[in-house]
Amino acid sequence: MFTTRLLAALALTAGLASPAAAKIEVVATLPDLAALAAEIGGDLVSVTALARPSEDPHYVDPKPSLLLPMSRADVLIFNGLELEIGWLPPLLVNARNGRIQPGGTGYLDASTLVQTKLQVPAGRIDRAQGDIHPGGNPHFTHDPRRAAEVALGIGARLAAVDPDHAATYRDNAQRIATELRRLAKQQAARFAALPAAKRQVVVYHDSWVYLADWLGLEQIATVEEKPGIKPSPGHVARVLSTMKQSGAGLILQEEYYPRNTSETLSKLAKGALAVLRGGVHFERGETYAEHTQEIADQLYDALTK
Amino acid sequence: MPRCYRLALALLTSVAPGPALGASPADDGASPGVADELTPEERAAIERALGADSEARGDAEVTPPTAQPVGFAAVLQNLNPNMSLILDAAVSYFSSAPLQVGAHDPNHTGFTFQQLEMHLDSNVDPFFRLDANLVFSPFGVEVEEAYATTLDLPAGLQLRAGQFLTRFGRVNNTHPHAWHFIDQPLVNGKFLGGEGSRGLGLEVSWLTPLPWYVELVASATDPAGAATARSFYGAEDLGISGLEDVLYTLAVKQFFSLDDDWSLLWGLSAQLGPNPTGNGNRSSLFGSDLHLRYRPLEHAGRTSVELTVEGMFRSRQVPDDALQDWGMYAQLVWQIDSEWEVGLRHDFVSGVADDYLDPDEDSARNRTAVEAAFYPSHFSRVRLQGAYDRPAWRDEPIWAVSLGLEVLIGAHGAHSY
Incomplete structure (x- = not known):
């Protein structure tokens, strides 16, 4: 009796220990979301990012090859707020995978994890205002405080999908969220020490509102008049x-x-142009925190030059 | 005894290669951990009870709750389907009587209302999705497509049922607003029909588990329709009395990522079905399409260059003879940036004597077109296209110029590859 139980326990442990046996397949649209999921899941998950950091997340090429990881995925994490509306929906249908369809256990809209969204239109919206997003500005991954909220949500979802390792996912998510909040606070304090005049920025596309909100920057203009x-x-x-x-x-x-317009503008205004990477170099193993630190340093240098 | 079962179950769980093999919570609602706690008898009892409940309620299964959209988005979205409306209109000049083949092509000197297309789509429930394309023209409303697609069949399978464009070749399955040129390629119009190959029917496709993208498609549709099944029953609807009277479409699609920037989509297609020229006479179409695309990922701005080549061979049994002809088009499109695009296309179709569909067209036709498009935003474009058309059976070539406008309102349409 005892022997059978022991055998069963051993068999179970062996199954869990072999990495190929039970990895949860996670697909994330953006490299930032992929990096968070990979850090939270560790060896328990295998993560694929659909977009590269050098790709505009509004216009990712919906290559049929993206269907392969999506058809196998246990969890799909996407930004939401219509950021991926131009390319994700047909892939989602063609993936033939009920787990990641709306209502499936693996369908995770990261924007639903973010408590406070910015630029949520108050009144009736109209396309004459440009390509605006009805649910608010979608670029929240530029803010580590909001990324912390997303991390906790990803941890909770992975815990639900793979309850055997729930504690690991939750602990990792908690650790990462704490780290990101500490980083956010540290950087915010560093930027707050700058004189107000130094904290003014002009942005090309209106995609830095969350970063400005985090670092106390004042966005005085957008080069694109309408998104x-x-x-x-x-x-x-x-x-x-x-x-x-x-x-x-x-x-x-x-x-x-x-960048031609921005370069000319910065020259004429005798200012500087900071061209920042759109996301984490997930394919090179960079973490979200490393990327955020790098962006903050790059920005601080540019503002204090 | 139950202990032995439990051991067997534990062993099975330990060697099962991950969630794909029925151990996934999404598949059966029970996690691997929980499953270990149950005996087969307990599992069977639960399944029986669930089955009885479903029968009693007349419904299927309960989906787990997920986060709901909040705030304004929720108010906007409600449960309305995504809806969009696309207008295509053009003004054209033709140097002599035009020979356009597409049902929505600009086809005379002056203004052409090409189409007003309404697209509606929504998930029906966790199992189906509905897509509808209704086309309004000055002559009325046409149900271009209306089909249901399955969302969660096992083993990479997907079904489409209803009225749909068949997946023969590359351009056939797309709508005019996805085309770079203002008119349909000649070979598509001549072989498949002015509206493209489509019909009422059923399609099954399989996304194979191979390490690269390989999709197999098979459909069975109605072989009638002058503009939708031209090489088959076409305008003469002789009805379906057996399996041999159905139009079958078969296709293999493969995609290769050559590197980060270059990719290649290659399709092979066939259509087999009856034609109306005599009892038992059949038509066959064979096609191959190639789409080579260069889109540099590290390049700022949106630039891409794509080459599309599509060729078709057709064979039709007619009394005492077989008519064989072919056609192709090749197009090169350069998306310069988010605003500008230029393209070059060459069309060719061969001709045969005594063609019952096109009695005049006994010899070849070549057409060369250039286009330049300007996109003020993501939702509008203005196109200028010039064409030089040389049907060998006509004394003089046809020169054509068209200026087209396309605007879209409503839900943000997604692009397919």
Whole structure:
């Protein structure tokens, strides 16, 4: 009797210990979400990112090869707030995988984990305002405090999908959230010490509101007058005069946006241009915290130059 | 005795290769850990009870709760389907009588209302999704497509049922707003029909578990329709009296990521079905399509270059003869940035004598077109296209110029590859 129980226990342990046997397959649309999931899941999960950090997450090529990891996935983590609406929906249908369909246990919209969203339209929205997102600005992964909320949510979901390791997922998520909150606080304090005039920024696409919110930066203009629509010369001229009047010296943009306009503007305003990577180098093993630290340093250097 | 079962179960769980093999919580609602606690008798009892409940309630299974959209998004979304409306209109000049083949092509000098397409889609329940494309034209409303797609069949299978565009080749399964050029390729119009190959029927596709993307598609559809099954029953609906009267479409699609920036999609397709020229006479279509795409991931801005080549061979049994012809198009499109795109396309179709569908077209036709498109935003585009058309059976070539406008409102449409 005792022997059978022991054997059963041994067999179970052997199964869990062999890494290939029971890995939870996680697919994340953005490398930032993939990096969080990989850190939370550790050896228990295998994570695939659909987009590279150098890709504009609004316009990822829906290559049929992306269907392969999606068809096997136990969990799909996506940004939400319509960031991926231009490419994810058909992939989701063609993946033929009920676990990651809306309502499935593996369908995780990361934006639902973020308590406070910014730029949530108050009234009726209209496409004449540009390509705006009805649920609010979707670029919350630029803020480690919100990434901490997402990490806790991913931990909870992995715990639900793989209850045998629930404690591991929750502990890891908690540890990462604490680390990110500490990092956020540290950097916020460092930036707060800068004079207010130094903390003014101009952004290319309106994708840095969460970062500005975190670091106490004041966004005084966007080079794109309306999201997703190429700026007109008249608007660029207005941005330039705003920059001159306010003394704001820094233009901020992701590396996947064209940079000629920003370069010219920063020259004319005698300022600087900071071209930041759009996301974590997940494919090179970078963690979300490492990437965030790097962005903060890059930004701090640019602001204090 | 139950202990032995428990041991066997534990052993099975330990060697099962992960969640894919029925141990996943999403598959059966019980996690591997919980499953170990149950004896087979207990599991069987639960399944019996669930089965009885389902029968009693007349429903299927309960889906687990997930996070709901919050705030304004929830108010907007409700349970309405995604809806969008796309208008295509053009103004054109043709140097002599046009020979356009597509049902929505600009086809005369002056203004053409190409189409007003309404697209609706939504998940029906956890098992199905519905897609509908209704096309409004000055002549009325047409149900272009209306089909249900399964969402969660096992083993990589998917079914589509209803009226749909068949997956023959590359361009056939797409709508005009996904095309780079303002009109349909000649070979598609001549072989498949002005509306493209489509019909009422059933399609099964299988996403194979191979390490690269390989999808197998098979469908059975109605072989009638002058603009939708032209090489088969076409305008003469002789009805379906047996399996041999159905139009079968078979396709293999493969995708290769050559590296981060280059990719290749390759398809092979076939259509087999009856034609109306005599009892038992059949038509067959064979096609191959290649889509080579370069999109540099490290490049700022959205630039890409793509080459698409699609060729088709057709054979039709007619009384005392077999008509064989072929056609192809090749197009090169350069998306310069998010606003500008230019493209070049060449069309070719061969001709045969005594073609019962196109009695005039006994010789070849070549058409060359160039286009330039400007996208003010993601939801609108203005296109200018010029074409030089040389049907060998006509004395003079046809020069054509079209200026087209396309605008979209409603749900953000997604792009397929």
